Amino acid sequence: MADHEDFNYTWAPGTVAIEEAHPSGHSIILQPKPTIDPNDPLNWSWGRKVLNYALVSYYVLWTFVELDIGFTAWGPMIEELGLSIGNLNTGVALNYAGLGFGCIFFIPFVHKYGRRPLYLISVLVQLLACLWQAKVNNEGNYIGANLLSGIGGAISETVVQVTIADVFFVHQHATMNAFYLLFTAIGAFLGPVASGYIVVDQGWRWIWWWCVIFIGINLIAVVFFYEETKYVPAIYGQNTASHTEAITNELAEVFRRNSVQAGSEDPKHHEPQAIAHMHSATSNEIRIKTYQERLALWTPTPGGIAHHFYQPIIMLFTFPAVTYTALTYGGSLATFAIMTSVQATYMLLPPYNFSAVGIGLMNIPPFIGCLLGFFVGYLNDISILRLSKRNAGIFEPEMRLWLALPAIIILPAGILMFGIGLAKGVAWPLLAVGYGVWGFGFSVAADISLAYCTDCYQDIVSDALVGIVFSRNLFSVIVLFTLTPWINGMGIQNLHILTAVVIFVILCIPLALLKYGKRARIWTKNRYAYYALKQPTSRTF
Template sequence: MAPSTEPDQDPDFWAPGTVVIADRDQLINGAILHPTPTDDPNDPLNWTTLRKAVNFTLVSLYVLLTFVQLDIGFTAWEQMQGELGFSVDQLNGSAAVNYAGLAVGCILFIPFAYKYGRRPVYLFSALLQFVGCIWFATTENLGDSYGSNLISGLGGAISETIAQMTIADLFFVHDHASMNGWYLFSTFTGAYLGPVASGYIVESQGWRWMWWWCVILFGINLVLILLVFEETKFTRVLTGSHEVGPGQDERNESTDTSRDKHPQLQQVSSTVQLDSQPRKKSYRERLAWVTKTDGSMLHDFYQPVVVLFTFPAVAYTAATFGTLLAWFAILISTQSTYLFLPPYNFTAVGVGLMNLAPFVGSLPGVFFGGYLNDKSIVWLAKRNNGIYEPEMRLWLALPMAIITPAGILVFGLGLNSGASWPILAVGLGMFAFGLTVAGDVALSYSMDCYHDIVGNALVGVVFVRNVLAVVVLFALTPWTNAMGLQGLHIFISVVCFVVLLIPAALLVWGKKGRVATRTAYMKMSQQQPTARDFS
């Protein structure tokens, strides 16, 4: 069905994120690529499939190991309490320091990835985590615990943003969802299955060897990044001409209004011609320590905060991710505190194995929030005369306002009443499913609304969610003492329900918010240090 021409007369109709996709199936084929690759053999978009696969496999390994070291610590809590005399409150404080490092590190380091390239930031991050794991393994007092958690948090902070930057460097738009799926799979594997392995290590070799194994793995990862990972940042210099491809006609070339409204119909088929064929870089050149871009990076330090408080879609994503991570931190902390006690009397192995439940719950969540969500928006757009609005993604998030709080209640009330562990596992699985779907939808919605500023938007989102986790973990012990396990989980389930109902409001007023922020979005887009032109 052809898009309606009536909305074309309304300048407010074409808000950021509103696009025409009715003819997409006819336009996209093997010859049409977006963004448009150059003729430069050094352009990561022109790399062979094997070369891309090797690079992104290293990124996936880096992400997996990062989430292993961020999430395995609680399996050692019982032994650390006995050997070092730490209290649960002190261990929660150490975890909070880790989240503080995660919150601050992203703001500190991501601007350097824009300015000096991805490779040096990956190396620095992996080195920090390597050092942090050594410090973990040699911990003797509370100061060591706080310091090692801070270093590991700072080192792991960039993992949730730089991976998406690498995906954008290497892959075309039609590959992004699949690559993000692999990223999420790496995240869940590290976060949920890492504690399963660490539980066995703690029982058989002691809690310190849990960290020594991490030292070994991060050492291998560091060497692989140093010797194999190629810089994916690419800056092109256009010295030739822009040649019109078969997807553009004379009318498209001369009609600026149509170009603004249907950019994907006119730009995706173009090619960039350079005056001479650039030389392919040598192996050593591809492993350069620094790939510097001219210009100031000052705005990249403060723009994430500005974006966070300027665009409703980004604020919604931050609220969703922030609260969900805070509730996840509470569930993990209470699990690692109370499952060691009667009536459960779990060992470190048992506590680690409980993480199989959220891992299993997250797997259908990846399908539901990713593949099924993408299919649903195409169907909805076709019913809307071919016009896609980002709010169409939000329908699948609404059921999560029921499922996710229900998972919290099943786990929390079950733990309070001494229910059997399979009931607790069901609650954790329900929560993980809701977290995955709601988080995926929120992230996709924000990217669709404001795709040109997604890097700094993600920095703001990660900052908020980790700050909330810090506050919750520092307050958890007195909070639990004041309200009890039952009251605590009822309270957070209610807050979770309210936050996950935000999509209902955005379905009504979301587009008005995008229209109101259009001018600010255009100004911020022009400040982005991107090497490619998506206009």
């Protein structure tokens, strides 16, 4: 066994060798390691991966369109159906409840039967929900349609992260998460812009008929083009202890070779060199699946799924990285729920007197902010390669967290600009700037927290994300059920100040993780191995 004590390296979940030095440059070590099977999604051609993820992105876009356009129709719905602001907030809260509890119910079947059947069920339920939304004629219909809509979109935030882990490598995770958040932003922010014009020109029911059309296209695309990404690798005779020793030896060996290479480099060659990507080798002896096999309705694996219904909640409180992501992602989206509801209600009133079009257009600034934040995701993947190179080729997930630090100031600042400005009745452009600043901070914080969690615990990411998404929706449900009395008791200004303070404290968590994050991962490694062994698609154990 390598004398890894000399290099002070102990394996922890997420710690992997990601770069190796050569006289001609540095090559990327692919993590997780792909098999020799050409059917392994990690071995798919880039075009095949792009098609698969493009379908996923289209699914995400229309999921968030149908989840977030409803508030642009609040004014006409109040007039036509006689609904109150409390009724409307209750419907949205139940929508979030459907998202949270639906996720807990559906995701265990992703493990058992694959990703493809759950995508199909999700799109079909969304289609039915939009049909119902278009036919709403009373409070009960409105609440029921919102609940069904939430159930239909319940898996969107989890199964997409599972797909990213299935298909892409560690050094691509933040970029793919940035794409996910970009398409989320397009749906959540630009969808209401379009729906505002539709409400004015065609009537509020037509926002749902257009969703029926485009989600119907999504259903056809998933049926005929979306390939199953679930893959069960064959790992024989490797228990937890042997795995830990093997990984530790690999880390130590890469550290040793890179240190030797660094010491032998001529100083004049220290400028950045081109990175050569290492490609995986596949076996020609393994038959490539046919088109029909790739589009099988389900891909079952043996074993029970009961543990997947309660494990997510346990992980939420026993894995610090999961807790951090839940607080960051959930807290950030709870602030979005507050700001969306507040602007949809109070910007209809003087001094703004916005129409449905104006309410929709207010979503352009946060979209621009999220678009700028998308590039931070790409920079995050570049930065971890550079930091790993400085760390003798060893990647630690905490390397991602440095770029999360600006969000500590940016996101709360956006909330304060928007909330205090609205309370003071300032000109709407200042509110728009604050909303855009919030969008940038949200995109950066959410992207990096999701990538960090995926990198730390890739083999259990689906269960971890169920707990994260459940807590995110729980936060939003609580906020929306209490928002009206909260504003009545505290006022809009103090509401946003309190919200900014709470999210500021949450966004400071990376400061602690940069110092203690690896210790926390070492502390959880046996528990991680225990849960990973229960996963049929684990690539590690």
